Amino acid sequence: MASKTDQLLIVVSILEGRHFPKSPRLSLVVQASFDGEQLATDPVEHREQPQFSTELAWELDRRTLHQHRLQRTPIKLQCFAVDSVSKKRESVGYIVLDLRSVQEVRQEPRWYPLLSSKYTKQRPALLLSMVLENDTKPSGPSPDRFKAKKAPPRQGSPAVTDLLPDKLESVLIQDQGYHQVGPADHCTDMFVLSVTVAFATKLEQLIPSTMKLSAEGSEFFFYYSLLGNDITSEPFHNLLSPDFEPERASVRIRSSKKILQTFLSQQPSLQIHLCCGNHSLGSTDVSLSALASVSVDLESKAETVEGAFVLQPPKRNKQMLPALPADMQPTVGVSVTLRREDVTPQSLRNKEGSGAQPQSVPPPSVPSAEQRPQSSSPGGKPPDPSPPRRSLLPPSSHTESEAESLLEELQKGREQTGREQMGLAAADLEVPVQQQSQAEAAAEGGASSISVSAPRVSIPSTAHHYCFSLDLCSLGKFSLTHPIAATLRYSYQFFGSAAPIMTNPPVELQRNMEVSLPQSFCAFDFAALPQQLQDTFLRVPLVVEVWHRDSTSRDQLIGRASIQLSRLLSSEKSRFLTPAGEQSWRQTHQDRIPVVNAQRPSEKVAELSYIVTLEDLGLVKATEVIVSQSSQSEPLHPTQPPSNPVAHRSAAPSFPSDPPAPTAPRDTLEYRAALELELWKEEQEDLFDDQLRKKELSHMRALAEEWRRRDREREALVKKKEVEYNLLEEQLQKTLSDLEKREKQLAEAELETQRLQRELRAEHDLTQRELKESSRRLQQECDHRVALERDKVRLMEEERARLLQQISDCESRYKQLEKEFQLYREQQNIRPEFRLQSEINLLTLEKVELERKLESTTKSKLHYKQQWGRALKELARFKQREQENAMNRLKKQQAELEAMRLRYLATEEKEVVRQDRQELDDIRNELNRLKQQDDRLAPPSSAPAPSTGVNESAEEHLSRLLEERDTLLRTGVYTHEDRIIAELNRQIQDAMRDRGTL
Structure with missing residues (x-):
């Protein structure tokens, strides 16, 4: 459980x-959601500049924050427009904030x-700010409990602790390279807080069995956080025997002892x-309460x-990992040291017993632009000969720090290995970079105060030593109406320094x-691969900003000028000799x-008028990494601190003394x-052969070590696996007992x-009866409808017969009229014409009417025929x-009757068989009784009779079994x-076998 200060x-x-x-x-309402929890602001007016003035906060501990x-x-954050009448919400837009950028130092909105x-x-836009604050809510059962008032201050100056706020915070002073704790007027001393991760043991106990230890890329x-700075150690691959170098992270704090x-x-x-x-595999807590003791x-x-602190696995892995004894617990060795900056630690004094004077680590300063040779100030102070430098090679993706405390490691290296080894370490130390937040702070012109010591030489054999110089000559054709005090500023992180020039x-x-x-010439010495240099110059331009001070x-900020460094790569190369007599190339x-x-x-x-120059000084060689004491203390020309230098190289040429005449x-x-x-050629051949032999030995050693490690x-x-198998066996026993309980539950469920x-x-029988009743009602209804249709057909037939009778009457009448007409015509032949004409007219009228x-x-006959045909078809x-x-229905009923008949026959046959069996048993009992009476009455000579009885009973039993089966x-x-049936067959075979034996 996290302590109060972890919240x-x-x-x-x-x-x-x-x-x-x-509108x-x-x-307007702003709703914020984080980790499933939603908070919202109060509604404000929907105007051009709405004023929210609201703080939304979520509680969590440091471990959860890290996850x-x-x-x-x-x-x-989602912004909604709410209708005041209908209360309907409509989304206006949203904002996604990155949790990794939240720091404990309050930043500008x-x-x-x-x-x-x-x-x-x-x-539209919102003005936002994010900050991490310590949760100082009161603890205890009663938040309103009595609390004594503070005593009034005494006359005179108040105590320092009385002037402090309830919650102290560290503020990073970027341009000075330290953190300030407390009011500025009371911060008079400089302290150094160092954290060293020295060793680790039994780390394999934190790995679940489902994860491979030697997985590729693992x-x-x-990782830990020191005053808001995320620090990671150098990555390692072997958990059984971690081979990482002890690393010390230091932070400079300006404060007083009590504060x-x-x-x-x-x-x-x-x-x-x-x-x-x-993913976090385990964590431990190192208490800092001992450093805050009054007796310190x-x-x-x-x-x-x-x-040595025990690493505890996270909650999600605790169930997968077995309980371990005390000697198998994974541990990590950590040392946290607090000292004044002018006090040398006891460990350093022991290591520097050879006579080296202890010196404090100078704070990293912001590098300014170097003066041109013709305008260098006479009283200018030369820069530090061994400033913190950054490696230009790709660093590890897990280490995060600045390069301040490397000077202490270099101080040790001077006393142990001489100036040449020190120069090599200073040139080739690979210093990892911070996360995005620290990189942004450095890009703004500040230098962080966090530092990590990691003495490692890491320059590929194919890297070249380059010298890049930039001379900003003049500014002209200014188009603004008002004059300005112009200052030029630029930075190029590829050269190793994020600080602006x-x-x-x-x-x-x-x-x-x-x-x-003035003072616009600057030179950078660095080591890089040629392909890496070309890719960077083609992709990233050098941006020069013009500021009005x-x-x-x-x-x-007045404007920006973009220098395309790709043009420098396409310029003509010129050959020149270095002061050491080696051939190099220059492009301008x-x-x-x-x-x-x-x-x-x-x-x-x-x-803007400028001149850029790139000098290729050849491959990086050990002979080049020589920094003499004189060159460190009195450089010929003050140059900008290089990023990943191969050797400290002066930007101005050195003129040797005139040699005597040959x-x-x-x-x-x-x-x-x-x-x-x-x-040089012979020396290079010897070096090449020696490098080949060393590579072969290193490869063989690496193979042997890898074999032993695996x-x-x-x-x-x-x-x-043995421990896990024992646990699985216990789980199996528990599962078996659970299965027995489940079988009992299944038996109950079966009942x-x-x-x-x-x-x-x-329910099915009831449904069948209801269906039969409904089918009977449907049958009756159908019979009724058929009877009605039959009545309609009979009426139609009667109507048809009537119509046929009318037709026959009409036809007979028509024939009669035709006969009368013939008779009339015959009579007309003998009558006068006018009588004939009148009769013709009458007959014509009658004819028309009859037609x-x-x-x-x-x-009507055709209509009735059609109706009759339709009725016949409908009837059919x-x-x-x-x-x-x-x-x-008949088939279904027959099938049901047949099934019921078979069931009834089966039941009846079973009953008959049972009665027959009962009668057979009665007859058998009666026969046995009669046989016993005959045996008592018969003479003793009739001994074979029982055998015959046994055979008859066996025959009866066999016949009964056959009859039951059939x-x-x-x-x-x-x-x-x-x-x-199978059981009856088996009994029949046994009975037949017994009869055969008799």
């Missing part, structure tokens, strides 16, 4: 907004634009994690907390004039580039150069299932459908595969 608060301050359209009906940072858990905003014409490292002790008493324990990639004397000695002092630049820039206001490029406005990139402000051909420079070239890993895995089956059968009646009769369909339904098979319910 933190993630505080997100939502201050105000901008570029929102004005009186709506209001969230590893998993990159975001903080999502920043504007964050809304993503996926519905206001497309404008771009690197392990230790610092109060600050340390408020700090939580130092958590050290063993990590693999983004920091005036003359250092206070140290050290020991600036020209000093500022020069006055007016409209349409050109001025030269005003004593009465803040510095103002001169150009004028525009300075564009920082606010409007399309507007040109001025022109007296012989062997004393000429050409002869010496040729002789040195031949000697053998030890296999042994450790076998031991872990319950049988009961449910009986209930379902009863009309005949036509109507014919139409009804008959066919009814026959089909009747056949289906009866069961005849029912059709049983087959030969059923269990009862």
Whole structure:
């Protein structure tokens, strides 16, 4: 369980907004969600600049914070527009915040634009700030308990502790390279807080069996946070015997003894994690309470907390790992030291017993632009000959620190291995970089105070020694109306320093004039691969910023100029000889580039004239890493501290003293150069052969060590497997007992299932009866409908017969009329014409009327024929459908009757068989009784009779079994595969076998 000081608060301050359209009906609400918990602000007016002024906070401990940072858990802010009438919410946009950028030091608020905003014409933004605060809520059962008031201060100056706030915080002073704790007027002393991770043992116990120890790409490292700076050790691969070098991380603190002790008493324990990639395998807490004790004397000695601390696995892995004895616990050796900066630790005094004077570590200073040779100030102080430097080679992705305390390691190296080895270490030390937050702070011009000691030489054999120089000549064609005090500033991290290079002092630049820039020449020595150099120069330009420095206001960015270093690579190469007589190459490029406005990139402000030079000094060799004491103390030309130098190289040429006049051909420079070239070739061949032999030996040793390491890993895995198998055996026993309980539960469930089956059968029978009743009702209804249809058909037939009768009457009448017409015509032949005409007219009228009646009769006849045909067809369909339904019902009923008959026959046969068996048993008992009476009455000579009785009983038993089997098979319910038939067959075979033996 975490202590009180481990509790933190993630505080997100939502201050105000901008570029929102004005809407009186709506209001704005910001809702923040983190780790499944949602918080929201109060509604504010929907205007152009809404004022939220709200802080949202989440509680968590440091370990949970570390897990969230590893998993990159975001903080999502979603802005809603709420209708004041309908209370309907509509999303305006959202913002995603990165938890890894949250620090314990309060930072300036920043504007964050809304993503996926519905206001497309404008771009709304929110002013936000994030900070980590220690949770100082009161503990105890009663928060309102009585608390005594503080005594009034005495007359005079108040005590320092009375002036301190309740919660002390460390503030990073970037330009000075230290952290400040407490008020500035009370911080009079400088302290150094160091953390050393020395060793680790039994780390394989933290690895679950599902994870391979020798998986490709699996690197392990230790991680901890020191005053808000994330520190990781050098990665290692072997968990059985970790081979990492002890690393010390130091931070410089400006404070006083009492204030610092109060600050340390408020700090939580130092958590050290063993990590693999983004996962924590185990952690331990190192308490800093001993450093905050009142009895600690920091005036003359250092206070140290050290020991072997047990690493505890995280909660998700505790169930997968068995309980371990005390001698098998994974441990890590940690030492935490607090001392004054002017006090040398006892360990350093023991190691420097050879006479080296202890010296304090100078704070890293921000490098300024180097003066040009022709304008160097006479009183200028040369830079530190061995400043902290960064490796240009790709560092490990897990180590995070600055390079300040490397000077202490270099101080030891001077006394142990001489100046040449010191120069090599200073040139080739690989110093890892910090995370994104520290990199941004360094890019702003500050130097962090955190440092890690890791004395390792890491330069590939194919790396070249380069010297890059940049001379900013002049600024001209200034287009602004008002004059400015111009200062140029640039930084290029590829050269190893994120600190900016600036020209000093500022020069006055007016409209349409050109001025030269003082102290604008700077040279960088570094080591890099040629391909890496080309890729970086082609991809990353060097950006020069023009600033206006005003004593009465803040510095103002005027414009930027982008120098394309790829043009330098395409320039012509020229050959030259180094002072050592070696052949090198030089490339120079001169150009004028525009300075564009920082606010409007399309507007040109001025022109910058510059000269860049790149010198390739050849491959990195040990003979080049020689830094003499004189060159360190009195450099010929002050140069900028290099990033990953191969040797300290002066930017200005050194002029050797005039040699005496040559007296012989062997004393000429050409002869010496040729002789040195031949000697150099022989030396290089010897070095090459020696390197080959060393590589072969190192490879063989690495193979042997890898074999031994893997053998030890296999042994450790076998031991872990044994422990895990024992645990699995216990789990198996528990599972067996659980299975027995489950079998009992299954038996009970089976009984319950049988009961449910009986209930379902009863429900099925009830459903069958209901179906039969419904089918009977449907039958009656169909019969009724058929009778009605039959009545309709009978009526239609009667109507048809009537119509046929009418037709026949009409036809007979028609024939009669035709006969009368013939008779009439015959009579007309003898009558006068007028009588004939009148009769013709009458007959015509009658004919028309009869024809009309005949036509109507014919139409009605056709109509009735059609109706009769339709009725016949409908009747045929009804008959066919009814026959089909009747056949289906008849078949179904016959099938059911047949099934019921078979069941009834089977039951009846069983009953008959049972009665027959009972009668047979009665007859057998009666026969046995009669036989016993006959035996008592018969003479003794009739002995073979019982044998005959036994044979008859066996025959009866066999015949009974055969009859039962045949009866069961005849029912059709049983087959030969059923269990009862198989049992009867077996009994029949036994009976036949017994009869054979008799």
